Structure formats: C-alpha cells, structure tokens
Amino acid sequence: MPVDGPQYPVNLIVTGRRCLVVGGGRVAKGKVRGLLAAGAEVHVVAPDVLDELRLPGVTVDVRAYERGEVAGYRLAVAATGDADVNRAVFEDGEAAGVWVNAADDPAHCSYTLPAVARRGPIMVAVSTGGHSPALASWMRQRFEEELGEEYEVLLGLLEEARTALRESGVATEGLSWQEALDSGMLDLIRAGRVAEARERLQACLSSSSD
Numbered sequence: 001m002p003v004d005g006p007q008y009p010v011n012l013i014v015t016g017r018r019c020l021v022v023g024g025g026r027v028a029k030g031k032v033r034g035l036l037a038a039g040a041e042v043h044v045v046a047p048d049v050l051d052e053l054r055l056p057g058v059t060v061d062v063r064a065y066e067r068g069e070v071a072g073y074r075l076a077v078a079a080t081g082d083a084d085v086n087r088a089v090f091e092d093g094e095a096a097g098v099w100v101n102a103a104d105d106p107a108h109c110s111y112t113l114p115a116v117a118r119r120g121p122i123m124v125a126v127s128t129g130g131h132s133p134a135l136a137s138w139m140r141q142r143f144e145e146e147l148g149e150e151y152e153v154l155l156g157l158l159e160e161a162r163t164a165l166r167e168s169g170v171a172t173e174g175l176s177w178q179e180a181l182d183s184g185m186l187d188l189i190r191a192g193r194v195a196e197a198r199e200r201l202q203a204c205l206s207s208s209s210d
Contacts, residue, residue: 007112007129014075015039022065022089023079024049027103031077032058034113043073046080065089071096077113078102106130115140119147122155150189157185157198161205180204 019035021028024046032053035042042058045065054060065085070076070092078089078100090108093100102108114125115136124147126139158177165172180201188197 007127009114009125009127011123011125012038012075016041017074018043018072020045020070020073020076021079022046022070022076022085023081023103024053024060024062025079025081026050027081028077028079029053031079031101031103031113034116035075035077040075045069068092068096070098070100073098076100078105078108083108104133117141117143117147119149120152120155122147122151148190150186153189153194154181154186154197157189157194157201160198161201165205176204176207 014035015038017040019040019042021031021035021042021044023031024044025048028044028046029050029052032042032044032055036055036057040057044053044058044060045063047062047064049060049062065080065088067088070089076089076093076098078086079102080086081104083105086102086105086108090100090102090110092098093110099111100109101111101113106112109130112127112130114127115133117124117126117140124140124143126136126143128136162172165175183200183204185197185200188194188200
C-alpha cells in the first residue's frame with residue numbers, strides 16, 4: 001500500500017547491504033550519498049548518470065530499469081521523475097518484499113525518508129510523512145545549527161558512565177539520566193568544564209542508585 005496515515009519510525013542498518021537507486025540525476029545523487037554514509041553497497045541504474053555518481057562503493061549500469069530486478073536488493077529508491085518507472089519499481093518491490101521509496105511520489109512509496117541532522121553518532125530525523133519535504137529540510141537546518149560539538153562530548157560522557165555501570169553489574173535502567181541531563185551538564189561542557197560535567201553526572205546517578 002502507498003504511504004497514507006501514521007508511519008512507524010525506524011533506523012535501518014544497511015551497512016554492507018545491497019541497495020538499488022533507480023535514477024542518475026541530481027535527486028539520485030542525494031539518495032546515493034545518504035546510503036553511502038550509512039555504509040550501503042549502492043548500485044545505480046539509469047539511462048543517463050551524472051559523473052558525480054561514479055563514487056567508491058557505487059556500481060553503475062547505464063540503461064533503463066528492468067522489471068523485477070529490485071528483487072535482488074535489500075532496499076530501493078526510485079529517483080527518476082518518471083511516474084511510470086517509479087510505479088514499476090514500487091510494484092516490483094511490493095511483489096518481492098523490498099522496501100521502496102519514490103522521490104516526490106508518495107503514492108509509490110513503502111517508506112519515506114526524513115531530513116537528517118547529524119553530529120557524529122547523534123542523528124536527529126525530521127519527517128512530515130511525505131507531505132512537505134521542504135518543511136522537513138527547513139527544520140533539519142534549524143537542528144543542525146543547534147547541534148554543536150558539545151553534544152558529542154555529552155554523549156561520550158553518558159556512554160562512558162553507562163559502560164562502566166554495565167561492566168560492574170549495575171543495571172542502567174531506572175537511574176536518573178534525565179535528571180543529570182537537566183542538571184546543567186551541557187552548559188558546563190560548553191564552558192570547557194568537562195570534568196565538572198562528569199562529576200555532576202556521577203552525582204545524579206549515584207543518588208538514584210542509593
């Protein structure tokens with residue numbers, strides 16, 4: 001069924017997975033780069049392919065899409081601008097159990113792509129359910145402006161504490177992580193006072209485990 005109604009958000013692991021992009025233009029370039037950033041093995045099929053798509057990790061067939069070929073992939077994106085081709089890729093995906101996104105063609109999607117702001121392993125995804133990619137991109141830019149390197153430092157402190165607790169046999173669920181995050185840790189990190197931020201985190205976690 002095409003996209004309609006509420007969607008279930010997931011982060012797909014495509015590292016080392018074969019993914020198909022049908023289309024070789026500007027829109028396809030963005031889809032290819034997104035898949036490569038996630039570690040996918042990308043194959044591009046299109047009658048005309050931009051030189052910028054000939055990248056390490058990308059294989060290219062300069063030809064039209066052939067019916068049924070999507071079945072050989074874990075995930076597919078149709079970025080052709082041609083509704084008939086998009087429909088063919090979508091129908092083949094439905095028959096083969098392969099998830100298909102058709103760029104700017106929600107009627108032929110089994111998943112949609114959010115706009116994503118990244119900072120190291122931190123990812124903030126914004127989706128409008130396919131209703132307005134422009135709004136999603138605008139909101140992503142606002143998050144990118146906020147998402148400075150201090151968030152990576154904060155994440156590192158949290159991961160460090162969580163790993164230490166688990167290695168010592170202490171359950172990490174039910175501890176005051178939210179209290180710690182609300183305690184001004186981020187402001188301390190921004191001021192260069194990382195050691196104090198670490199101490200504050202430990203204090204909050206210790207008080208909740210007593």
